[in-house]
Amino acid sequence: MPAPSWFSRPGEVWSLCGTLHPPTPLLRPSFCRTNATFIPTFTCGGNITGESGVIGSQGYPGVYPPNTKCVWRITVPDGKVVALSFRFIDLESDNLCRYDYVDVYSGHVSGQRLGRFCGTFKPGALVSTGNRMLLQMVSDANTAGSGFLAVFSAAHPHERGDQYCGGRLDKPSGTFKTPNWPEKDYPAGVTCSWHIVAPKNQIIEVKFEKFDVERDNYCRYDHVSIFNGAEINDAKRIGKFCGDSPPAPVVSDGNQLLIQFLSDLSLTADGFIGHYKFRPKKNPPTTVPPTTTTSQPVTSRSITLKYSVALCQQKCKRRGTLESNYCSSNFVITGTVITAVMRGGSMYATVSIINVYKEGSLVIQQAGKTMSTKIIILCKKCPFIRRGLNYIFMGQVDEEGRGKIAPHHFVMAFKTKNQKGLSVLKNKQC
Structure with a gap:
């Protein structure tokens, strides 16, 4: 049986398999046999043209090879996306x-990155702004997976005008919104990127007035991502949002912020309208008295914090107990450290929340059922935390709504047996 024409491309090798893999939705029934079907042998990268096609990692469905970099360049007819x-x-x-x-x-070449993906969670459909798209797969020395399989097709672009979104925003304040807002739902299959640029001595504050984006526990389909800087870089991502609750206000580290909105080709929703404004950086505190229970507030995300030598050189030893520290703390949470980045002498962490026992003014961001918050360890090695581990955090909250942990605050590894004691403390009157 010859290879199906819609499923092939020049130079592609085909093999006959005894079991149906991948599953039938990827193949047209007229090309299937009862117990066998053709699947291609995928190679590393290539240039692909046409109305539709299939791309797979090298060797799929077998384990992909280590230490490789494969690039696929897709081109569909002019006038399509x-x-x-x-x-x-x-x-x-x-x-x-x-x-x-x-x-x-x-x-x-130099196109907008629509996303970086790994693990086993499938993203929603991704749509280019023109008739070209590029995929790049990178593997390191250690691999243990089957790679990926993706299908592409040529689609009609949305008309500009009301459908167009994104662009550079450099006025002192302004508004951004999804296409069609507020008359009707945003369209399926759009990608919008707003690049907000402030003067070098200023930072950017973003607030969402209304927000309704297709809900998913992991925001895999329609979502809004906000990044520090001018480029999409997962290490600089402030948050990824979906659902019908407006995200908490966001403040940039520096003078540039990137907001990206993606909708896939299925469900849509009302969309959102957000506002931004520039504001000046504030001067950082130069000292923090080590003997008091609260330290000077952190005034800006962009500040490299400098604390007194006495604070960060005192002996690092946890003091007291859960009970003795509970009432003196502004916030008490349990959570998993998902990012931990050193800046200056401090550690900036993002914590995926397990439970909140005392919230105070802590800013908690929610994407689907996942909640997270930002925590600053003022002295990067005291207490010392590691990415991927679970902790109990007790500390103060700065004026930006971030948790702030000094050496004298209480942090310890979280174990299931601690839940009962924390639940009792939650009902305690301070």
Whole structure:
């Protein structure tokens, strides 16, 4: 039986398999036999043209090879856009996708990155802004997965005007919104990127007035991502949001912020309208008295914090108990450290929350059922935390709503047996 024409491309090798893999939705029934079907042997990268096609990692469905970098360049007819959908993905899992990953770009050269993917969660459909798209898969020395399988097709672009979104925003304040807002739902298959640029001595504050984006526990389909800086970089992502609750206000580290909105080709919703404004940086505190229970507030995300030598050189030893520290703390949570980045002498962490026992003015961001917050360890090695581990955090809250942990605050590894004691403390009158 010859290879199906819609499923092939020049130079592709085909083999006859005894079991049906991948599953039938990827193949047209007229080309299937009862117990056998043709699947291609996928190679590392290539240039692909046409109305539709299939892309797979090298050797799929076998384990992909280590230490490789494969690039696929897709081109569909002029006047169309590329719509890409992952049908299967199994790459080494990492919160920031630093080891094995697939990057998807709109265009072939210097295009907007639509996302970086790893693990086993499939993203929603990705749509380019023009008739070209680029996929790049990178693997390191250690691999243990089957790679990915994706299908693409040529789609009609949305008309500009009301459908157009994104662009550079450099006025002192302004508004951004999804296409069609507020008359009707945003369209399926759009990608919008707003690049907000302030003067170098200022930072950017963003607030969402209304927000309604297709809900998913992991925000895999329609979502809004906000990044520090001018480029999409997962290490600089402030948050990823979906659902019908407006995200908490966001403040940039520096003078640039990138807001990206993606909708896939299925469900849509009302969308959102957000506002931004520039504001000046504030001067950092130069000292913090080590003997008091509260220290000077952290005034800006962009500040490299400098604390007194006495604070960070005092002996690092946990003091007291859960009970003795509970009432003196502004916030008490349990959570998993998902990012931990050193800046100056401090550690900036993002914590995925397990439970909140005392919230205070702590800013908690929610994406689906996942809640997270930002915590600053003022002295990076005291207390010392590690990414991927669970902790009990008790500390103060700065004026930006971030948790602030000094050496004298209470932090310890969290174990299930601690839940009962914390639940009792939650009902305690301070």
